Amino acid sequence: MLDTFITSRVRRKIIVVYAKYPDFRTHVRGLAKLIKEDAGNIQRELKRLEKIGFLISERQSNTKIYYTNKQFPIFKELQSIVMKSQRVSANKRSQNQNMGQRPTPTSNPQL
Numbered sequence: 001m002l003d004t005f006i007t008s009r010v011r012r013k014i015i016v017v018y019a020k021y022p023d024f025r026t027h028v029r030g031l032a033k034l035i036k037e038d039a040g041n042i043q044r045e046l047k048r049l050e051k052i053g054f055l056i057s058e059r060q061s062n063t064k065i066y067y068t069n070k071q072f073p074i075f076k077e078l079q080s081i082v083m084k085s086q087r088v089s090a091n092k093r094s095q096n097q098n099m100g101q102r103p104t105p106t107s108n109p110q111l
Contacts (some may be wrong), residue, residue, distance in 0.1 A: 010037050011045045018055065018068045019082040022075075025067040054078075 006012040013035040018024060028046065032039040046066050049055045056069045069075065 008045065010035075010041045011049070013037065014042065014045055014049065015054070015078070016082050016086070018049075018066075019075075019079040020086070022068040022070055022079070025065050027063045027065055031066070 003009075003012060006015060014031065017031070017035065026034070028039050028043045031046075032042050035042070046055060046057075050057055050066070053069055054072050054075070055066050057064050057066050059065075072078075
């Protein structure tokens with residue numbers, strides 16, 4: 001469902017990670033490994049999200065570490081949307097798996 005509103009797959013994955021885990025701090029390569037996307041694409045999206053204020057970065061040695069800006073004006077709302085969309089996706093997967101199973105007989109229906 002979230003893919004309808006956030007069309008960039010990489011940006012969507014980044015937002016989901018940082019919204020679900022607001023204390024998460026990582027560098028580009030660590031995030032690339034986690035979400036299994038190209039580091040160059042991730043770096044571009046991280047810069048965009050930092051520019052609008054969703055993320056904050058700081059330098060540690062020669063590495064740039066990104067983390068969530070919890071003071072971002074719509075952070076709580078965005079976090080709520082992410083959590084709800086995750087639940088909806090999980091429910092849909094569960095329903096689809098159940099549809100493939102044979103129903104268990106609970107009574108003996110007469111035809």
